[in-house]
Amino acid sequence: MADIIIKNGYILTMDPSADNIKNGVVVIEDGRITDVCEKTEETADTVIDAQGSVVMPGFVNTHTHAGMTLFRGYADDLALSDWLENHIWPAEVELTGSDVYAGTRLACLEMIKSGTIAFADMYFFMDEVGKVVESSGLRAALSYGMIELWDEEKGKRELKEGKSFVNEWNGKADGRISAMYGPHAPNTCSKEFLMKVREQATEDNAKIHIHVLETEAELNQMKEQYGMCSVNMLDSIDFFGPDVLAAHCIWLSDGDMDILRNNNVNISHNPVSNMKLASGIAPVTKLLDRGANVCLGTDGCASNNNLGMFEEMKAAALLQKVDTMDPMALPARQVLEMATVNGAKALDINSGMIRKGYNADVIIVDMNKAHLNPLYDVPSHLVYSAGSSDVRTTIVNGKVLMDDYGVVCMDEQKVIDEARDAAADLISRVDAKK
Numbered sequence: 001m002a003d004i005i006i007k008n009g010y011i012l013t014m015d016p017s018a019d020n021i022k023n024g025v026v027v028i029e030d031g032r033i034t035d036v037c038e039k040t041e042e043t044a045d046t047v048i049d050a051q052g053s054v055v056m057p058g059f060v061n062t063h064t065h066a067g068m069t070l071f072r073g074y075a076d077d078l079a080l081s082d083w084l085e086n087h088i089w090p091a092e093v094e095l096t097g098s099d100v101y102a103g104t105r106l107a108c109l110e111m112i113k114s115g116t117i118a119f120a121d122m123y124f125f126m127d128e129v130g131k132v133v134e135s136s137g138l139r140a141a142l143s144y145g146m147i148e149l150w151d152e153e154k155g156k157r158e159l160k161e162g163k164s165f166v167n168e169w170n171g172k173a174d175g176r177i178s179a180m181y182g183p184h185a186p187n188t189c190s191k192e193f194l195m196k197v198r199e200q201a202t203e204d205n206a207k208i209h210i211h212v213l214e215t216e217a218e219l220n221q222m223k224e225q226y227g228m229c230s231v232n233m234l235d236s237i238d239f240f241g242p243d244v245l246a247a248h249c250i251w252l253s254d255g256d257m258d259i260l261r262n263n264n265v266n267i268s269h270n271p272v273s274n275m276k277l278a279s280g281i282a283p284v285t286k287l288l289d290r291g292a293n294v295c296l297g298t299d300g301c302a303s304n305n306n307l308g309m310f311e312e313m314k315a316a317a318l319l320q321k322v323d324t325m326d327p328m329a330l331p332a333r334q335v336l337e338m339a340t341v342n343g344a345k346a347l348d349i350n351s352g353m354i355r356k357g358y359n360a361d362v363i364i365v366d367m368n369k370a371h372l373n374p375l376y377d378v379p380s381h382l383v384y385s386a387g388s389s390d391v392r393t394t395i396v397n398g399k400v401l402m403d404d405y406g407v408v409c410m411d412e413q414k415v416i417d418e419a420r421d422a423a424a425d426l427i428s429r430v431d432a433k434k
Contacts, residue, residue, distance in 0.1 A: 002044040003398055004028040009050025009364065011036060012378055013354040014057050014340050020378070026055055028360040031398035036354055046400070048393060052368040054378055057352050058117030058361045058394060059309035060343025063209075063247040063268035063297025065123045065145075066107035066132075067100035070423040071302035080215070080277055088302055092124070094429045100125040101132060102422035105415045107307060108136040112407055114308045114388030117361040117396045118347055120245060120268070120297070122182040122209050126165050134173040137401045137409045139361070141245075141347045142169060143182025143209045148193040155193045159200065166206045176397060178207070178347070180245070185211040186230040187218045191237060198239045207243040207348070213256075214248035215279050231256040240265050245346055247297060249287075250280040257283065261292040266346035269338070271315040273299030281323045284316065285330055295343040296335075308388035309339050317383055332383040364393035 004027075011024035013036065027035035027042050035042065075087035100123065111119060118139035121129060126144045133140040144165045148155035162181050170179035181201045183189045189197075201208050213219055213230050226233045231252065234240055240263035247268040249260065260267060269282050287294050296316060298307045313335045320330040344352030351361040365386060367373070372381055372390065394402040401409045 002027045002029045002034065002042050004046045004048065004360070004395065004400070005040065005042060005044040006048045006050050006055050006362070006364065009053050009055035010367075010378060011354055012054050012056040012382075014336065015353045015355045018355065024055070026354060026362060028362070028395070028398050031360055033354060033356055033358050033360050033362075036356055048364070048403075050364050050393075052366065053392065054365045054367055054382065055354065056363060056365065056382075057340045057344075057354055058363045058396065059115050059339045060295065060347060060349075060352065061111065061116050061119040061298055061307065061309060062245060062266070062295040062343050062346050063270055063299060064107070064119055064121055064307060065300035065302075066119070066121045066129060066307075067095070067103040067123045067125070068300030068302045069106045069110070069307075069419065070099060070103040070426055071300070072305045074302065074427070076305070080279075083277070090433065091426065091430045094426055094433070095124060097125040097128045099422050099426050101128040102419045104129045104132040105136075105410070106419035107301070108132055108138055109407065109410060109412060109415045110307045111138065112136070112394050112401045112409070113391065114310065115363040115365070115391040115394055116307065116309055117351065117363070117394065118343070118349060120180070120209055120347060122184075127168070130169045130172060130177060133177055135410075137176075137396050137399050139176045139347075139349060139351070139396060141178045141180050141207065141209070143180040145182045145184050146189065146193075146197070147184045148189045150190045155190070155196070159193070159196060162197070163200060163204070166204055170204075170206060174397075180207040180209045182209045185214070185218065186233060187221050191226070191233060194234065194239060195237050198237065201243070207245065208239075209245045210247070212246040212249050213251040214274075216251055219251040229253070229256060231259050235259050235263070242266070247299075248274065248279070248282065250274060250282045252283055252287075254286075257287055257290055257292070261287070261290040264293070266342075267292055267294045268297040268346070269294055269316060270297045270299040270312075271319045272312055273303040275315070275319065276305075277303050281319060285320050285324055288330075288334065293342050293345055294338055295346045296339045306388070310382070310387050310390075313339050313383045332377070332379040335383055336379050360395055360398040362395045363391055365390050366392040
């Protein structure tokens, strides 16, 4: 007997070797998809009727700072330097472990409700983040954000903290959690420190999560400091490889794009955050044309302001169309691949497709809505018309986390109330220091 059978749904497999099924069945057992077909004789403990819905792989958010949900809507519409130096950084100084715990719980709740099954996170108090992920049922690739600022002693402490986190959390929660090294960026970490991180990550067989060329200011600083941009500097120290997840990658030359592709670097595109902070437009179509693995991330709620991947997909597609002045750029199917298949590849998880043997990381999207009818093209509707609130069911590792819009893995109102209280207390402490 199977654990779960999903029937009567439109199966959007995202599998290049298999067709979609207009009215199909997905069978789940022991955390894996055991069959994808039109009909089954199998029985299950739980049968979900997906009539009028799309059954598809859940989303993978490849770059965020989950604890920053507490800063959602705090200090919006400001210049980047003012936003960071006078608002976000002073607030982060006041953060406690319990704040990050509450903020991350809110983030996980939001992601479950909007169809995200895995995320890559870089922040502080990462033990608290790990605890939340473990209890939530989600998958995550977590990293302690290391900022060394050319201070050798600080660098030693940061690398020690990063290594301790990797050793403690890599493979936890029955493999749902992986731990990465998280050097913040080439303009906040010295070349020497980044070389040590690369060496340590290789020794520990751990991946690396880093911001790269998010702003023109970073590009100019690196050229002044090293006589080359971030990508060339990192390439000169053999930093890159398929185990590197590089967030943003906006200010790239053609040569930079070739370096990233030739080293099989995973690139996390964060269009909403990039637009909100006026950071620039990443050359996504050029990267994809080169065969680079480009996936999607939301960044933190301070610069988005939500963690919804539907919104991120639509923004990604529209931004590339207007940037290239080509309405055929980044079509719906391709941006769906970025949010599922490519994200799973970046985090090295056996998810991102509805395929036999893959992780049972599945979402059901309710298409029986006014804004989703009439229905001519499923990928098009998912990218251009659907939203986070259209997800009715979220399943991760074969466990139902949300069933028919009801979250079953945590007390939704309690999570919201505790995050609201933590945010109010945090900002009161920040205000008291002014």
